[in-house]
Amino acid sequence: MTNWPDDDVILYDGVCVFxxxxIQFVIARDAARRFRFTPIQSPYGVRLAQAFGIDPHEPDTNAVVHGGKAHLKSDAALTVLSNLSGWGWTRALFSVPKPLRDAVYSVVARNRYRIFGKYESCFIPDAELRKRVLEE
Incomplete structure (x- = not known):
């Protein structure tokens, strides 16, 4: 995995409703305000995606930089969940074989627009949340 200078940054598809x-789920449960966010459509998001081999025009995964390393697909989701207060139990899901976890993740990722929809533009956070969004 490639190192990245910022830590606890979640890369996500900003036009994807799901x-x-x-991101809203994480924000509501991130009492420590540990995580910051960047839509893949932002200049910062594009650089981060490219650094980790994610096509910013056809993203098939979200990612999280944690501990200086990028975690992708199911590892990203479980890394974030397991670091939220009250969600530490999700660490046990790392024991499920990664190919199985990623297969389920990939089915949802491939169908996310069809199932959940797509915004015309990126999700716009409120003023308080904007402090935690990296875009440039």
């Missing part, structure tokens, strides 16, 4: 709801 992905934006995932």
């Amino acid at each position: 992905c934006s709801r995932w």
Whole structure:
């Protein structure tokens, strides 16, 4: 995995309804305000995606930089969940074989627009949340 200078940054598809709801889910449970966010459509998001081999025009995964390393697909989701207060139990899901976890993740990722919809533009956070969004 490639190192990245910023830590605890979640890269997400900003026009994806499901992905934006995932970010809202994390925000509501991130009492420590540990995580910051960047839509893949932003200049910062594009650089981050390219650094980790994600096509910013056809993203098939979200990612999280944690501990200086990028975690993709199911590892990204479980890394974020397991670091939220009250969600530490999700660490046990790392024991499920990664190919199985990623297969389920990939089915949802491939069908996310069809199932959940797509925004015309990126999700716009409120003023308080904007402090935690990296875009440039």
